[in-house]
Amino acid sequence: MTDLRLALTDRAIASLEPASSGQYFARDTDLPGFMVLVGKRRKTFVVQGERRKAGKRLSVRMKVAEVGELTTRAARAKAKDILGKIANGVDPRASARKPDGDAAAVDLPSISNPMLRMAWERYRDGHMKNKGRSDGTINNYRDHIERLLADWLDEPLSKLGNDPSLVTVRHEKLTNENGAYIANGCMRTLRAVYNHARKVARTLPADNPVSAIDWNAEHRRNTALGLSDLEAWFTQLAALKNPVRRELHLFMLLSGHRPEAIRKARVEHVDFRARVLHIPKPKGGEVKAFDVPLSNAMIRGLVRVMRIGRALYAEQSREWLFPAESESGHIIEHKEKRSDLSKWGNDLRQTFRTIAQAAGVAELDVHLLMNHSIPGVNAGYITRNKLLSDHLRHQQEAISRRMLQAGRSRSKETKGQTGIWPALASRRILSDLLSGKD
Structure with a gap:
């Protein structure tokens, strides 16, 4: 206000x-x-x-x-x-101030001793938005501060800084009620907000109160599909009733990218001539923008979903690749019941990484395809765009081919079909898209 x-x-x-x-x-x-x-x-x-x-x-x-x-x-x-x-x-x-030199008995809501609410808003607007952090990242931090730490919003940071036991007790409470990973994530957010606030509020205790907690052990989730699992997964996928959601999951499998980036993909970001999908604001913000090289299977999927979108969601499909009857106009929630589809979202991202290894794709190429940071001193000498039109696309094609070969049911496959979808006039539709026809 x-x-x-x-x-x-x-x-x-x-x-x-x-x-x-x-x-x-x-x-x-x-x-x-x-x-x-x-x-x-x-x-x-x-x-x-x-x-x-x-x-x-x-x-x-x-x-x-x-x-x-x-x-x-x-x-x-x-x-x-x-x-x-x-x-x-x-x-x-x-x-x-008290005679013993402690902080004032009355904590003041000011930049020099901010409430958590003020410190969070300054961190959000002055750091995260200025650095181009994605909406998903900001919303994740907001959930930590405004939901999990809601009762601290109007408490001064000096109270936490002077009594780290408050933070350790809250971490234990979050671990018991919300889980180890969420508790750790919430504390990482609080640590970042406190460190940012102290750049201005130099009277805050120098030791971040979050440093007092004992972190919960975290292990990388192992939820990928193997080659032998893909046929059953494709069978589940083919049974999904909503064809737009079906194509969304398939594209996430073939691309290996984060759900939020794919859900928000726009029609204008597809370049069929260059055979790429531009991701303008991935995790990490606009500075991390990149192009996804498209395999033949990925192009066919995009052609299908654009055709389906025009039929089912005429207005929304003008803007979004994966349209829906939602306030935003695109699919908001990618999750399915596990009984309907066993793996989705980041499970498919892990699957992409696993199948890429089975397809013999080099580690560095996988990093580039998934838009990961490249480890080591060589990172600064690699120009991704120079590899995009030829080398990376061939690697993408190899991964897609390996996935579809493993997922295709030979006993059910018939001529002119992919094994799970009837053939569409993809070549004619693609020709229309390239020529600019509606």
Whole structure:
């Protein structure tokens, strides 16, 4: 919500709506620098002024009292006294500290000692979005902070920094209730937010409180299909009722790419002449954009799904490769019941990596096809696009051929069929697409 300006009174403050997300200020029109900070759960009287030190102008913001502890008139009088001290060059926050030198008894919602909510929003907007992180990555971090740590949103980071036991207890609780992997992921997000906040809030404890936890052991999931498993999987795939979803799963198997990137693939990103599908914003953001080389089987699949999309979802298919009756216009959820389809999503990504090995594709080529970071010092000397039109496409073709050979039921295969779908006039449709016909 945007900040407000109004004459602050008890009645006006009581009528202020709680923030739907984040926080906002209601600034007093009678006393500049006097305001109310409104969050989701509470309202706080705050003052902000400027003082000079060594010829520099420094901004000072501090809490006066919680709304309800003082009347607005009493809070304004106290704020006027504080603002007078600030104008005279005095930092009133120093007098609010405990005699033993600990942090102020009252934690202030400011950049110098931010609430978790403020620190998360600054990390999200100032770091993740500026770095071009994908929507999926941002939403994953948001789930950690706004759902799993929701009760900490209006707590100052200094509270966690000064008492790491709070973090260790929460990690154990998340492990028991949500699982080891989610608990670790949530703590990694909190660690990143805290480190980012401390770049500005230098008074926060230097030791990240997350460093106190004992991490849960994590093991790479082994959920790939082997060559001998593909025939049964293709049989399940052919039985799916929705043909667009059927083609989505097949393309994810043949490409080995992340579900989110494929679900959001657009028609405009397919270049049949260059035989590539452009992925403009994969995991890692726009700087990681790349082209997927298309095998013949992948092209036939895209031609089929574009034809099917036009028939079933005329409007949505103008924009999306895998259209659906959803708010966005494309398939949102790629998961299936395991009884209907045993493997999907990242299972198929692991399968691609496994079958590529069986097809004799070199490790480096697999990294390039899956858009993985290339290990070692050679990474900076390899230009992916120079390998795309010839070498990588041949490797993609070899992997697709190996998958389809393993998945095809020889006993059921008939001339002119792939073994699971009846033949379509793919050549004519592709010709129309290349010529720009509707």
